[in-house]
Amino acid sequence: MWRSCGAGARAVVAHGLGRVPPTAPCSVSPQDLAVPNAGWSVAMREQFQHLLRRAADGSWRRIPSYRRGLDYLPEVVQMVVGPVTGPGPRHFLRNLDAEGAGFEYAIFLHSSGHRTQCLCQLGPYLEGHHGFAHGGAIATLIDTTVGTCALAVAKTSVMTAKLNISYLAPMPVGAVVVADSRMERHEGRKIFLSCRVRDTKGDTLYAEATALFIQVEDTKPPPAARP
Amino acid sequence: MWRSCGAGARAVVAHGLGRVPPTAPCSVSPQDLAVPNAGWSVAMREQFQHLLRRAADGSWRRIPSYRRGLDYLPEVVQMVVGPVTGPGPRHFLRNLDAEGAGFEYAIFLHSSGHRTQCLCQLGPYLEGHHGFAHGGAIATLIDTTVGTCALAVAKTSVMTAKLNISYLAPMPVGAVVVADSRMERHEGRKIFLSCRVRDTKGDTLYAEATALFIQVEDTKPPPAARP
Numbered sequence: 001m002w003r004s005c006g007a008g009a010r011a012v013v014a015h016g017l018g019r020v021p022p023t024a025p026c027s028v029s030p031q032d033l034a035v036p037n038a039g040w041s042v043a044m045r046e047q048f049q050h051l052l053r054r055a056a057d058g059s060w061r062r063i064p065s066y067r068r069g070l071d072y073l074p075e076v077v078q079m080v081v082g083p084v085t086g087p088g089p090r091h092f093l094r095n096l097d098a099e100g101a102g103f104e105y106a107i108f109l110h111s112s113g114h115r116t117q118c119l120c121q122l123g124p125y126l127e128g129h130h131g132f133a134h135g136g137a138i139a140t141l142i143d144t145t146v147g148t149c150a151l152a153v154a155k156t157s158v159m160t161a162k163l164n165i166s167y168l169a170p171m172p173v174g175a176v177v178v179a180d181s182r183m184e185r186h187e188g189r190k191i192f193l194s195c196r197v198r199d200t201k202g203d204t205l206y207a208e209a210t211a212l213f214i215q216v217e218d219t220k221p222p223p224a225a226r227p
Numbered sequence: 228m229w230r231s232c233g234a235g236a237r238a239v240v241a242h243g244l245g246r247v248p249p250t251a252p253c254s255v256s257p258q259d260l261a262v263p264n265a266g267w268s269v270a271m272r273e274q275f276q277h278l279l280r281r282a283a284d285g286s287w288r289r290i291p292s293y294r295r296g297l298d299y300l301p302e303v304v305q306m307v308v309g310p311v312t313g314p315g316p317r318h319f320l321r322n323l324d325a326e327g328a329g330f331e332y333a334i335f336l337h338s339s340g341h342r343t344q345c346l347c348q349l350g351p352y353l354e355g356h357h358g359f360a361h362g363g364a365i366a367t368l369i370d371t372t373v374g375t376c377a378l379a380v381a382k383t384s385v386m387t388a389k390l391n392i393s394y395l396a397p398m399p400v401g402a403v404v405v406a407d408s409r410m411e412r413h414e415g416r417k418i419f420l421s422c423r424v425r426d427t428k429g430d431t432l433y434a435e436a437t438a439l440f441i442q443v444e445d446t447k448p449p450p451a452a453r454p
Contacts, residue, residue, distance in 0.1 A: 088351065089351040089352070089400060090328075090351065090352045090354060091355070092354060092355060092361035092363060092364050093363070095329065095352035095353070101317075101322070102322065124315065124316040124317065125316070125317040125319070125322035126322070127295075127319060128318070128319060128374075129384070130316065133319075134320075134370070134371075135390065136319060136363065136364075136366050136367025136368070136369075136370040136371065137319050137363075137367070139367065139370065139390065139392075140362075140366065140367065142363075143361070143363040144361075147355075147362070159356075160394050162392065162394070163362065163390075163391075164389070164391045164392075165390045165391075166389050167387050167388055167389070170386065
């Protein structure tokens with residue numbers, strides 16, 4: 001829903017998008033999870049290598065991804081949300097420890113800054129009907145892909161305002177897919193985007209979607225919202 | 228995306244919806260997770276008790292919920308998808324072990340069979356922007372609530388065909404909300420539904436959505452889809 005590169009977090013995301021380096025040194029070295037691990041299938045690895053080779057000429061760039069959006073800047077977490085007690089927050093798509101169980105993904109940003117592709121393997125912990133990915137998991141993949149594209153366009157925080165999804169074919173768990181998103185137009189604070197989710201060969205169109213994101217001022221989370 | 232009460236699984240879901248008992252004895256006693264645990268906040272517990280009291284006259288019924296959709300009938304898992312090796316599948320909304328970390332929820336079905344309400348606490352592992360629930364998590368809550376309503380209407384498997392969501396206010400992690408869904412109309416195999424997500428007092432409308440579900444024949448998952 002929200003994507004931020006504002007305040008301290010701006011350095012995190014903007015760095016991820018390859019624009020500017022972090023503005024301050026950081027004592028924590030978070031693990032970039034948008035790289036192969038033991039849970040990646042052969043198909044996932046092969047497509048990842050294909051996308052890396054395509055990116056070699058600078059036309060695309062892989063975006064790092066962390067367990068928590070703010071892992072990169074713990075000082076900012078302290079400043080913005082105060083000391084975190086109990087289980088700290090985790091990014092929805094990175095909340096499982098077991099490799100291969102949930103979302104395994106890597107997002108690539110086009111050099112135009114107006115297009116993203118998310119290579120994703122949907123693991124067995126994302127099941128809805130037995131054997132198939134939950135509709136909410138597919139919506140999550142789409143929201144993340146278009147949200148990252150909107151963030152690259154806006155260069156400030158963005159918020160999902162509308163998400164319209166057509167589910168066209170059931171997606172088996174374990175499937176490796178590519179969500180391909182692009183900006184359609186940018187009117188004031190409104191960013192209109194589209195997204196299609198296909199298998200890696202492009203033979204099956206699993207879903208297509210349109211989205212509207214709004215550029216917003218950075219918002220401090222309400223203290224009462226902390227668990 | 229898919230909801231099933233077909234084949235052997237029909238007994239599972241239909242029983243959950245209070246229609247018929249399971250057709251065969253089962254050696255496994257799965258844990259119903261749609262009840263309070265240590266991760267439920269005071270607000271979540273209070274609203275749950277309120278909804279239980281409201282259900283006392285039979286106008287509403289709480290639907291059990293399990294870690295896996297097929298926990299209830301392991302014989303059916305064997306028959307439909309074959310032996311499960313490695314980490315077995317889990318339902319997307321029940322894939323975290325830590326109580327209170329992810330989705331904590333209980334769905335209530337109206338006696339008309341045309342309306343569902345999902346009481347849900349969105350934990351810190353569902354974060355998007357720091358302090359707020361991910362748009363995909365909210366989409367997941369909505370898809371589950373309308374999908375359960377569609378299943379009650381169809382009394383056979385259903386598939387999400389369209390999901391159109393308007394995000395109206397940012398939802399803090401830790402928030403306790405009620406997703407209220409109803410069938411709008413039923414035309415042949417098409418079931419049209421709506422959903423609104425509010426805080427428990429009804430003061431904040433976080434999101435509203437429309438959905439189209441299609442009644443489908445039960446589908447055996449492709450063997451290649453198993454991880």
